[in-house]
Amino acid sequence: MANLGQKYLIKAKKIIPGGNQLLSKRSEIFLPNHWPNYFKKAKGCKITDLENKSYYDFAGMGVTACIVGYSDKDINSSVKKTIKLGSMTTLNSLDELKLAEEILNIHTWAGMAKFCKSGGEACMIAIRIARAYSKKQGIAFCGYHGWHDWYLAANLTNSKNLDKQLLKGLRTTGVSKTFKESIFPFNYNDIDSFEKIIKKYKKKIGIIIMEPRREQIPKKNFLGKIKKIAKKNNIILIFDEITSGFHENLGGIHLKYNVNPDIAIFGKAIANGYPISAIIGKKKIMNNSQKSFISSTMWTEGIGFSASLATIKKMKKYKIQKSLVRYGKIIKSGWQKIAKKNKVEIMIYGLDSIPCFKFSYKNKVALSTYFTQEMLKRGFLANTSLATSFAYNESIINKYLKSVDKVFGEISLILRDKKKLILDGPIKHTTFRRLT
Numbered sequence: 001m002a003n004l005g006q007k008y009l010i011k012a013k014k015i016i017p018g019g020n021q022l023l024s025k026r027s028e029i030f031l032p033n034h035w036p037n038y039f040k041k042a043k044g045c046k047i048t049d050l051e052n053k054s055y056y057d058f059a060g061m062g063v064t065a066c067i068v069g070y071s072d073k074d075i076n077s078s079v080k081k082t083i084k085l086g087s088m089t090t091l092n093s094l095d096e097l098k099l100a101e102e103i104l105n106i107h108t109w110a111g112m113a114k115f116c117k118s119g120g121e122a123c124m125i126a127i128r129i130a131r132a133y134s135k136k137q138g139i140a141f142c143g144y145h146g147w148h149d150w151y152l153a154a155n156l157t158n159s160k161n162l163d164k165q166l167l168k169g170l171r172t173t174g175v176s177k178t179f180k181e182s183i184f185p186f187n188y189n190d191i192d193s194f195e196k197i198i199k200k201y202k203k204k205i206g207i208i209i210m211e212p213r214r215e216q217i218p219k220k221n222f223l224g225k226i227k228k229i230a231k232k233n234n235i236i237l238i239f240d241e242i243t244s245g246f247h248e249n250l251g252g253i254h255l256k257y258n259v260n261p262d263i264a265i266f267g268k269a270i271a272n273g274y275p276i277s278a279i280i281g282k283k284k285i286m287n288n289s290q291k292s293f294i295s296s297t298m299w300t301e302g303i304g305f306s307a308s309l310a311t312i313k314k315m316k317k318y319k320i321q322k323s324l325v326r327y328g329k330i331i332k333s334g335w336q337k338i339a340k341k342n343k344v345e346i347m348i349y350g351l352d353s354i355p356c357f358k359f360s361y362k363n364k365v366a367l368s369t370y371f372t373q374e375m376l377k378r379g380f381l382a383n384t385s386l387a388t389s390f391a392y393n394e395s396i397i398n399k400y401l402k403s404v405d406k407v408f409g410e411i412s413l414i415l416r417d418k419k420k421l422i423l424d425g426p427i428k429h430t431t432f433r434r435l436t
């Protein structure tokens with residue numbers, strides 16, 4: 001029988017295309033027909049669904065945004081104060097200036113900051129600023145950068161151009177054809193693929209946008225080499241740190257790798273899930289944005305600023321990133337030991353604070369669906385990737401790993417034909433698909 005969340009989802013799909021606004025929160029990518037889908041309340045790292053069942057979140061903590069924990073009392077109290085004083089008026093919020101100072105103090109190479117609400121929007125702003133500055137329009141890119149035309153246009157030239165980045169199967173329906181041949185992909189840690197497109201499209205490319213780190217560790221000074229080539233060719237380098245930023249260290253992960261870009265973008269974690277994103281950059285480039293028109297009412301709204309100031313304050317006070325990395329390392333080594341003990345082959349990868357694993361078998365998607373299904377029965381929202389949170393502790397992680405051990409034990413039997421792989425619903429989706 002369908003759970004309450006799934007019943008509402010059927011209703012939602014009739015009036016909301018796809019049922020919700022974000023691919024990464026769709027039931028179909030976790031556990032089709034059985035994922036709780038909606039929540040009633042969330043606190044720390046626990047979520048309560050519509051049927052009052054509580055789960056520990058080991059499935060991403062709000063799409064990697066809620067690193068401090070859900071409904072954090074200090075951040076909430078700052079937000080509540082802002083609401084009480086008025087979060088939207090004819091005049092500007094002084095918190096905007098305070099937040100710009102705060103983020104620029106962390107990133108001393110940058111001289112100016114702009115703010116908006118979402119990550120994709122921040123990428124669009126960075127691209128516009130870079131185009132306003134550069135004499136060239138073309139973009140070299142690596143990684144995921146949202147839903148806007150400038151990015152999806154990569155698939156206009158070749159429908160598989162985005163497949164080697166984060167999301168496979170993205171379609172270009174509705175994307176302006178005029179962007180064809182304006183954006184070119186290269187692969188992470190593959191400096192040859194980068195040099196090849198820079199050489200081929202030298203006359204066009206004026207911008208590089210990339211995630212400085214996602215699944216792989218940069219090898220052979222990959223980031224340094226990109227920067228050197230960018231500088232030599234007078235190309236603007238943008239680091240998209242919407243996911244990597246503020247997870248492993250206070251600020252962009254580029255600070256850890258000691259390679260500064262011309263522009264960096266942050267979102268998600270900078271306000272523990274409250275809506276705000278930031279674009280910072282060198283003064284001469286950022287100031288050039290005034291030659292363009294980049295402006296929006298809701299970018300001035302005060303909740304995002306106050307939430308971000310409170311989040312950064314808390315990150316500093318409790319050295320939150322240290323905990324995120326430590327918890328991630330415990331989880332990664334736990335997975336490794338459990339997999340070995342149960343003779344289940346997996347590959348572990350990703351940032352320590354955003355650890356991931358893959359089953360090394362042909363039917364890996366079915367196994368991963370089974371993992372999510374059985375972990376859910378044990379009280380965990382779990383996927384083969386997660387984002388650690390300051391709301392975790394050793395005891396919660398131990399409970400999680402004990403359940404992982406049990407489920408891996410069952411998977412081990414399945415792999416050895418001693419148990420049937422029974423799924424209560426369809427296999428999870430791994431690519432973008434239209435939902436009916």
Ligand SMILES: Cc1ncc(COP(=O)(O)O)c(C=O)c1O
Nearest residue numbers: 118119120144145146240242243
């Ligand atoms: C690196 C990166 N860029 C851009 C985005 C898009 O951000 P948003 O979903 O807030 O629009 C994401 C989201 O996951 C991301 O990870």
